[in-house]
Amino acid sequence: MKVAIMGAGLSGLACAITLEKNGISPTIYEKGSRVGDRFVNGEVLLDILNRPIDDCIADLSNRYGIYLKPTSTIQSMELFSKNEKAKIEGHLGFTNIRGRNQDSFESQLERQTKSTIHFNSEYTFEQLRTEYTHVVMATGDGAYASEHKNFKEDLSVSIKGATVEGTFDPNRVMAWIDYDVSPYGYCYLIPYSEKETNVSLAIPDLPENADVNISDLWDRFYSNIQSQLKQELPITDRFQITRYPMGICLSPRIGNTFYVGNCLGTMMPFMGFGQYPSILSGIYAAYDLCGIDNYEELMKPVRQSYENSLVLRRSLEKLSNEGLDRMIRSLQGYLGEKLFQTKSIDPVKLASYVLRPVLNMTKE
Ligand SMILES: Cc1cc2nc3c(=O)[nH]c(=O)nc-3n(C[C@H](O)[C@H](O)[C@H](O)COP(=O)(O)OP(=O)(O)OC[C@H]3O[C@@H](n4cnc5c(N)ncnc54)[C@H](O)[C@@H]3O)c2cc1C
Structure with a gap:
């Protein structure tokens, strides 16, 4: 068996590590000149979005032998709508760095891989398919899956973000x-340290947002957070992503081609989270390649999570700022604590079951 992995990101590297543990040495082809050859940004692993798992980092190490060191634990999350605020406390998850940084998750995974990585790769899927018996598509988007007529695109998002300096609590995100600031979208602050943080704004590319200028929105958001945090926040780095497609493959595997990570559709439409399911998809594809388990079966819960998350996204698009105020108000106090801290409750699943009939969406 000769396995090629296209893409040295979270899912591709997790796949390689798992294959190696089971005696298969894949060859990895990476478009960039190094692992994490992209902008730096802060991301989170939130326990509440990965139920029934209540600690993704421990789960990856205990069950799969994949070791990741996050930047920090999240002990406090503050959520703001136009007029309301909810503060949730407890062990809520982890923050981590991505991209061109020696501590980024992809850099950490690279250090656990022995497989050869060919950088600056211009290999196409067709070339890899000719030379290898199996190809794992881990390119971080649905472009190839779309070409293969295997991708259902549900939405796209545009994101503008920056690294800023200031004084931050690394345990607080x-x-x-607030749709006046980010129409149908959201903004967030994820610290890298006590001195640096990532601030980003994301909006879905809905027809309602056709005339919206993301740079104007960003300027407003940037000015708002400086007032709210009562600090000047000098920008040291910036990034912008335009029309990033979110969707899911119709088949996780076609013949001897496996689609993993965002190539498969592990980025969840509700708020764009996808790190943990991306890593899992790489591990599960490797299990199938090693004859340990069946990839399509293993991915069923992730596919279901995607569909549940899509219901929540569609619901958010129907809310106004008044509705968002009510939602945030309801998260303050007992309900918020219960939702975030009861390990047996999967709020995304629960909410999607309640909302699906309201939105006239059928269950997949
Ligand atoms: C701005 C932003 C913020 C996010 N925030 C969060 C968050 O807070 N929490 C969370 O859980 N998720 C978050 N996500 C989603 C998460 O980052 C992704 O779901 C995850 O990185 C997907 O992993 P992957 O392996 O599919 O792709 P990646 O990790 O992106 O890796 C893809 C790799 O493939 C390479 N590649 C691309 N094309 C080719 C080619 N043709 N040939 C060879 N190599 C190629 C790329 O260079 C890259 O190295 C965020 C995403 C974005 C964009």
Whole structure:
């Protein structure tokens, strides 16, 4: 068996590590000149979005032998709508760095891989398919899956973000969901350290947002957070992503081609989270390649999570700022604590079951 992995990101590297543990040495082809060859940004692993798992980092190490060191634990999350605020406390998850940084998750995974990585790769899927018996598509988007007529695109998002300097609590993340600032989208602050943080704004590319200028929105958000945090926040780095497609493959595997990570559709439409399911998809594809388990079966819960998350996204698009105020108000206090801290409750699943009939969406 000769396995090629296209893409040295979270899912591709997790796949390689798992294959190696089971005696298969894949060859990895990476478009960039190094692992994490992209902008730096802060991301989170939130326990509440990965139920029934209540600690993704421990789960990856205990069950799969994949070791990741996050930047920090999240002990406090502050959620703001236009007029309301909810503060949730407890062990809520982890923050981590991505991209061109020696501590980024992809850099950490690279250090656990022995497989050869060919950088600056211009290999196409067709070339890899000719030379290898199996190809794992881990390119971080649905472009190839779309070409293969295997991708259902549900939405796209545009994101503008920056690294800023200031004074921050590394254990506290903040999110704003105010449609005057980010119409149908959201903004967030994820610290890298006590001195640096990532601040980003994301909006879906809905027809309602056709005339919206993301740079104007960003300027307003940037000015708002400086007032709210009572600090000047000099920008040291910036990034912008335009029309990033979110969707899911119709088949996780076609013949001897496996689609993993965002190539498969592990980025969840509700708020764009996808790190943990991306890593899992790489591990599960490797299990199938090693004859340990069946990839399509293993991915069923992830596919279901995607569909549940899509219901929540569609519901958010129907809310006004008044509705968002009510939602945030209801998260303050007992309900918020219960939702975030009861390990047996999967709020995304629960909410999607309640909302699906309201939105006239059928269950997949
Ligand atoms: C701005 C932003 C913020 C996010 N925030 C969060 C968050 O807070 N929490 C969370 O859980 N998720 C978050 N996500 C989603 C998460 O980052 C992704 O779901 C995850 O990185 C997907 O992993 P992957 O392996 O599919 O892709 P990646 O990790 O992106 O890796 C893809 C790799 O493939 C390479 N590649 C691309 N094309 C080719 C080619 N043709 N040939 C060879 N190599 C190629 C790329 O260079 C890259 O190295 C965020 C995403 C974005 C964009």
